Amino acid sequence: MKLDLKKLKLREVNEKLQSLDRKQNDRNFTIVNPEGNHALCAGLTDEININIKGHVGYYCAGMNQKAQITIDGNVGTGVAENMMSGKVHVKGNASQSAGATAHGGLLIIDGDASSRCGISMKGIDIIVKGSVGHMSGFMSQSGNMVVCGDAGEALGDSLYETNIYIRGKVKSLGADCVEKKMDKNHIKKLNSLLKNASIKNLKAESFKRYGSARKLYNFKIDNVSSY
Amino acid sequence: MCGIVGIYLKTKKFEKSLGKMLSGMLNNMESRGPDSAGFAIYKDEEKKIFKYSLCIGDLDFNKFKKEISKKINKSKLNQYSDHVILKTPIEPKTVIKIINNSFPEISLVGYGNSIEIFKQVGNPKDVVKKFKLDSFSGTHGIGHTRMATESAITTDGSHPYSTGKDECLVHNGSLSNHNNLRRKLIKKGNIFNSENDTEVAAGYVSNSLSNKKSLKDTLVSGLKDLDGFYTFITGTKKGFAVVRDEIACKPAVIAETKNYVAIASEFQAMAHLPDVNSAKIFEPEPGIVYSWGN
Numbered sequence: 377m378k379l380d381l382k383k384l385k386l387r388e389v390n391e392k393l394q395s396l397d398r399k400q401n402d403r404n405f406t407i408v409n410p411e412g413n414h415a416l417c418a419g420l421t422d423e424i425n426i427n428i429k430g431h432v433g434y435y436c437a438g439m440n441q442k443a444q445i446t447i448d449g450n451v452g453t454g455v456a457e458n459m460m461s462g463k464v465h466v467k468g469n470a471s472q473s474a475g476a477t478a479h480g481g482l483l484i485i486d487g488d489a490s491s492r493c494g495i496s497m498k499g500i501d502i503i504v505k506g507s508v509g510h511m512s513g514f515m516s517q518s519g520n521m522v523v524c525g526d527a528g529e530a531l532g533d534s535l536y537e538t539n540i541y542i543r544g545k546v547k548s549l550g551a552d553c554v555e556k557k558m559d560k561n562h563i564k565k566l567n568s569l570l571k572n573a574s575i576k577n578l579k580a581e582s583f584k585r586y587g588s589a590r591k592l593y594n595f596k597i598d599n600v601s602s603y
Numbered sequence: 604m605c606g607i608v609g610i611y612l613k614t615k616k617f618e619k620s621l622g623k624m625l626s627g628m629l630n631n632m633e634s635r636g637p638d639s640a641g642f643a644i645y646k647d648e649e650k651k652i653f654k655y656s657l658c659i660g661d662l663d664f665n666k667f668k669k670e671i672s673k674k675i676n677k678s679k680l681n682q683y684s685d686h687v688i689l690k691t692p693i694e695p696k697t698v699i700k701i702i703n704n705s706f707p708e709i710s711l712v713g714y715g716n717s718i719e720i721f722k723q724v725g726n727p728k729d730v731v732k733k734f735k736l737d738s739f740s741g742t743h744g745i746g747h748t749r750m751a752t753e754s755a756i757t758t759d760g761s762h763p764y765s766t767g768k769d770e771c772l773v774h775n776g777s778l779s780n781h782n783n784l785r786r787k788l789i790k791k792g793n794i795f796n797s798e799n800d801t802e803v804a805a806g807y808v809s810n811s812l813s814n815k816k817s818l819k820d821t822l823v824s825g826l827k828d829l830d831g832f833y834t835f836i837t838g839t840k841k842g843f844a845v846v847r848d849e850i851a852c853k854p855a856v857i858a859e860t861k862n863y864v865a866i867a868s869e870f871q872a873m874a875h876l877p878d879v880n881s882a883k884i885f886e887p888e889p890g891i892v893y894s895w896g897n
Contacts, residue, residue, distance in 0.1 A: 412871030430880060431870050450884055452870060453854065471854065471886060490886050491851055510851075510889065 377402050382409040386416065393443075396422055414452070417445050420462075434471075437464045440481060456483045459500055472509065475502045478519075484573045491528065494521045497538060503573040513540050513586075514550065522569050524578060532586050536593075540586040541566055543578065552592040556585045605762075605775040606632025606748040607855075608867045609836045609843055610876075611895045616862045617877070622739030624876060626731045628865070629746045631872040633727045635775075636748030639761040640730040641722025643771040643838055646741035648690075648717060655689040655698060656712040656720040656765075658758055667706070674701050684733040686712070686721050695768065710759060710796065715769030717742075717840050722761040743896065745838045747773040759797040766793065766802065767809030769840040774801040775868055776833035776853045784828065804829055808837055822846045822892045834887075836866060842896020851889035858882040864895050 379389050389407065396402070407428045410416055414433035417426055420443040428436075431449035440459045447455075450468035459478040466474075469487035476492070478500035485502075491509035494502050497516040507525030514530070516538035526544035533550020539562065540553075549555075558566075558580075566580035608628040612618060622644065629640055648654065659667055664682045671689065672678055675698060678691040691698065695714055702711055713720035721734040727748045731737075747762035754760045763771040778784075781800035784807060789795065793806040807828065811821035818837065822844055825835075834853040837844050845866055847855055858865045858873050860882045865873045873879050887893050 411874035412869060414871070431874070431884065433869060433871050449880075450856075450870065452856075469885065471856070472851070491889070 377405050379405060379407045380409055381407065381411060381413060381416075386413045390416070390418060393417060393420055393422075393424070393426070396424070410449070412452070417443070420445075423462075431468070440464060450487070455485075456481070456500070459483065469506070470504075474504075475500050478502075480519075482572060488525065494519075494538070497521065501569055501572070503569060503575070505573070505575070507544065510547075511550070513538055513553075516540075520565065520569055522566065522573075522583070524575065532588075534592055535588050537588060539565075541569075541580075541583040542586065543583045546584075546586070549586065552589050553586055554589045556587045558583070558585045604635045604750040604752075606635030606868045606872065607746070607762075607773045607775045607834060607836055608632060608872050609743070609745040609773075609838070609845075609865065611743040611842050611864045612862065613864065613895075614862045618742065619740045621741045621744055622736045624863075624865075625739075625744045625746055626736040627875045628867055628872045629727045629731050629736070629748060631874070632746075632748040632868060635868055636750045637726055638751045638756045639722065639724040639749045639758075640727035640747065641720065641749075641761045641763055641773075642731075642734075642736060642744060642746035643713065643718055643720045643763045643765070644736075644739050644741045644744045645717045645769070645838065645840065646719065646739075650716065651692050652690050653693065653695060653698070653714060653716060654719055655691075655695075655702075655714045656718070657687045657689060657702070658685060658710045658712050658723075659687050660685055660708060660710075660758075662706075662708060667709075670705070671701075674705060683721060683735060685723070686734065688719055713763075713765030713771060715765075715840065718765065718769045718771060718838070720763055720765055720771060722747075722763065723758055724756050724761065743838065743843060745771060745773055745836050745843060753777050754797060754799045757797075760799050762801055763838070764799070764802045764805035766795075766805040767812060769838075770805070770809055770812065771838045772801065772805040772808060773836050774804060774833055775855075776831060776848070778804060778829055778831035778833065780830040800831070804833070804835065805837075812839075818844050818897045819892050819894055826890055834868070839897055842894065844892055844894035844897060845887050846892045847887055847889050849890040855887050856884060857887055857893070858884045 410430045412433045418438040423442045428447045434452040435454045444463045446465045456464040457476040459481040463482045465484045470489040472491045474489045475483045485504045488506035493508040493512040499519045503522045510528035513532040517536040522541045527546045530550035532553030563580045762773045765771040778800040781803040834855045
């Protein structure tokens with residue numbers, strides 16, 4: 377089914393996708409003329425396929441559950457923020473805070489993601505084929521972030537147990553973020569993530585893994601005089 | 604919040620529709636700034652003519668025309684709602700003095716050889732209509748929709764701010780060291796007409812340009828001297844420049860085609876522009892100055 381945002385209001389499109397008529401069994405949707413609208417495809421809960429033809433605004437596919445959403449264009453701030461499950465594939469570039477606070481699912485960005493990619497992520501897998509901006513992985517808690525290009529300043533600042541894999545250069549590491557050893561399990565996991573994103577030409581061994589030094593976890597009594 | 608927009612034409616193809624392109628962008632940025640709106644349009648005129656953009660407020664246009672013609676020879680006036688564009692070969696120093704002394708109720712919004720500035724409180728859609736932006740042609744233009752977070756909703760508190768010949772600046776964000784910087788700039792001879800933080804940034808740029816620094820160097824040193832959150836677009840006679848602070852919380856997106864460069868706070872402001880879907884679209888990186896035409 378084709379949904380045209382030049383003819384339908386944003387709210388009509390979202391309401392339709394959020395409350396599908398299950399008798400119709402219509403599972404494939406194409407959205408045309410998104411024209412940078414915000415919160416497109418937010419809050420979907422059904423196993424449906426959506427193809428958005430064009431550039432979208434903020435919070436596209438936010439809170440997604442189960443839906444598979446492909447964007448043939450760029451996305452604004454907070455794509456797939458708080459996603460629970462499903463898959464979001466951005467064929468262009470993403471703005472800041474891509475995949476923010478997301479609990480699950482898979483986010484693939486073919487281009488670059490700007491600052492704060494994966495901020496406070498809680499279990500999502502994010503794969504960026506290009507580079508990410510500054511403060512990416514800030515306070516991220518679990519899940520995997522894979523970057524085939526470079527990372528900006530303060531990568532993984534104050535992170536918990538997210539695994540960050542970077543293939544290119546890291547401008548600087550944030551507080552408590554360190555490079556870590558890649559063991560067999562990490563290689564296996566990374567290879568399966570690359571496979572999920574249809575990346576065939578890159579080997580897991582060419583990436584470096586970053587994670588928490590676990591020094592900021594608990595209050596240290598030695599630091600009491602600083603407060 | 605605020606919305607900022609700008610277009611710089613690389614070729615002559617869209618010169619006649621510049622106003623229409625800019626008005627569409629401003630209308631789409633209403634959601635980011637419903638309190639006031641303004642725009643600056645650059646259009647080359649005869650070399651020795653100066654254009655003065657004046658907000659005459661409630662003053663009767665015909666009465667003003669009669670009085671100013673007595674004081675300033677060879678003046679031509681065009682009225683756009685409560686704004687007037689005064690064209691004359693007489694130098695700014697003289698004209699500004701006459702306006703300040705004889706018409707204290709009138710505010711000089713901007714002046715130069717090519718700039719025309721209009722700004723007013725109200726919904727961007729109404730402001731754009733009032734000043735007939737659709738009918739303007741030109742080489743480049745900058746616009747702003749304001750959601751006031753700092754200083755009052757007045758014409759003087761609206762953007763763009765022009766503090767030098769053919770210069771203007773629009774701002775999305777807020778500055779935290781503007782009072783200190785204002786005091787420093789006043790000592791150096793700058794004049795400010797409002798309590799607004801953005802006017803200080805505009806004054807900073809004017810001061811630096813008058814000291815023969817390039818626009819690019821000015822904005823690079825601004826990254827150190829201006830403390831706060833910002834995406835700025837600064838216009839000059841030849842083009843414009845864009846810069847975001849290093850934290851880059853305030854958004855900006857650029858679309859470049861072979862005919863134009865457009866910048867806006869959000870992509871939706873540019874969705875109506877010709878060939879935008881085939882444009883090169885990117886976000887300006889934090890702390891990097893981008894400029895066109897300068």
